[in-house]
Amino acid sequence: MASAPSSSALSAGATGAVHLPDTDRDLVKILVAGPFGVGKTTLIDSVSEIRPLHTEEPLSEASARVDDLAGVREKSTTTVAIDFGRISLPGDIVLYLFGTPGQERFRSLWDDIAHGALGALVLVDSRRLDASFDVLGLVEESGLPYAVAFNAFPDAPRHYGEERLRRALDLEPGTPMVTCDARDANSSVDALLALVDHLVGRFPAEAR
Amino acid sequence: MTRRPAGRPLVPAYLSTGGVARPSRPHLERLSVLARSGEPPPAGLPAAELALLDTLEDGSLAVVEAAALLRLPVSAVRVLAADLVDRDLVLARAPIPPAERYDPDLLKRVADGLRALKLRP
Numbered sequence: 001m002a003s004a005p006s007s008s009a010l011s012a013g014a015t016g017a018v019h020l021p022d023t024d025r026d027l028v029k030i031l032v033a034g035p036f037g038v039g040k041t042t043l044i045d046s047v048s049e050i051r052p053l054h055t056e057e058p059l060s061e062a063s064a065r066v067d068d069l070a071g072v073r074e075k076s077t078t079t080v081a082i083d084f085g086r087i088s089l090p091g092d093i094v095l096y097l098f099g100t101p102g103q104e105r106f107r108s109l110w111d112d113i114a115h116g117a118l119g120a121l122v123l124v125d126s127r128r129l130d131a132s133f134d135v136l137g138l139v140e141e142s143g144l145p146y147a148v149a150f151n152a153f154p155d156a157p158r159h160y161g162e163e164r165l166r167r168a169l170d171l172e173p174g175t176p177m178v179t180c181d182a183r184d185a186n187s188s189v190d191a192l193l194a195l196v197d198h199l200v201g202r203f204p205a206e207a208r
Numbered sequence: 209m210t211r212r213p214a215g216r217p218l219v220p221a222y223l224s225t226g227g228v229a230r231p232s233r234p235h236l237e238r239l240s241v242l243a244r245s246g247e248p249p250p251a252g253l254p255a256a257e258l259a260l261l262d263t264l265e266d267g268s269l270a271v272v273e274a275a276a277l278l279r280l281p282v283s284a285v286r287v288l289a290a291d292l293v294d295r296d297l298v299l300a301r302a303p304i305p306p307a308e309r310y311d312p313d314l315l316k317r318v319a320d321g322l323r324a325l326k327l328r329p
Contacts, residue, residue, distance in 0.1 A: 018277065019267030020241060027239045027270065027303045028318060053276035058283070078316025079281075085270060091312075096239060097269070112282075116237065116306040118318070189326050196319045205312040 018050050020094065029096040030192065033139060034123035037130040040099035041054040041083045043123065043182035044179060047189060048085025048097065055082050057109050080106065082113065097192075102135025106203050110138055119145040121195050123182065126156045136169060145175035146204060147195035174198075210265035224284045231290035238272055238282055239303035242289055244327040246269060247297050255282070260288050 032040045045052050056079040083099040098113050100120070120139045124132045139146045148171060150156070162177060171177065178199045180191040244264045263269060263277045274284040292298035304314070
């Protein structure tokens with residue numbers, strides 16, 4: 001697949017400098033959740049100002065007593081790579097995006113990453129809706145507000161109406177649903193905005 | 209030794225913390241910001257902690273960024289960073305508490321910031 005950073009408008013600062021600016025910023029995070037291959041990393045890379053980074057996270061983290069040294073633990077040493085990116089926003093905000101796989105076996109890792117997140121942008125491939133059911137289940141269970149973004153794969157079926165997709169994914173009427181091109185920075189920002197605007201509407205100033 | 213070529217991590221994850229699995233302080237999160245305090249590291253500091261100090265030489269980093277650069281799990285960096293904070297070698301700044309993340313003003317700043325991003329040349 002051709003690497004297609006069709007909009008490089010946001011990548012001006014992507015010089016590889018990782019360190020944070022000296023001034024105090026408010027760091028916030030949003031999960032970019034979805035099954036493998038749905039375009040999470042593509043979306044994060046399209047908007048991130050730092051080169052793509054990832055951490056290797058053990059999947060069996062903290063599930064066994066750490067001081068139990070008797071015998072060889074049968075825990076596998078499986079790790080999963082968690083991609084993340086960063087966008088410095090005007091207004092002294094630094095927004096982190098964490099690509100989060102949604103399978104049930106990632107639950108403890110999910111809880112750790114989701115802690116304190118503003119919400120989740122759930123990326124969905126309309127060619128395989130069922131691959132997203134687990135993710136949606138985890139997001140809803142975690143109580144995180146979320147928006148759904150269909151990544152516009154070229155051969156994705158276009159005849160689905162919005163209502164049909166909503167029904168297939170069992171979405172609440174108020175849950176934002178947008179289409180985006182994860183390769184395009186502006187399109188990805190629009191998808192993030194769908195989520196953040198949803199949050200703004202959900203937590204209005206008066207309701208404090 | 210600030211930049212190393214790609215390859216196996218200098219310190220394997222399971223050795224990096226000297227066998228300690230739980231951080232001495234519970235509140236270091238992925239987005240806690242770490243910065244050097246300016247205190248010189250004492251002799252005999254574990255190699256992994258020196259490596260972490262090294263990544264902070266040029267400025268502050270979130271825990272998750274330090275983990276990515278060191279190629280260590282976040283859980284290991286939490287342990288290392290907590291010890292360095294205990295030794296007054298590193299300052300840690302906590303991220304926004306979960307209870308305050310839905311502050312309308314904060315959310316509006318995020319929304320406005322994203323919109324401004326789109327307008328950039």
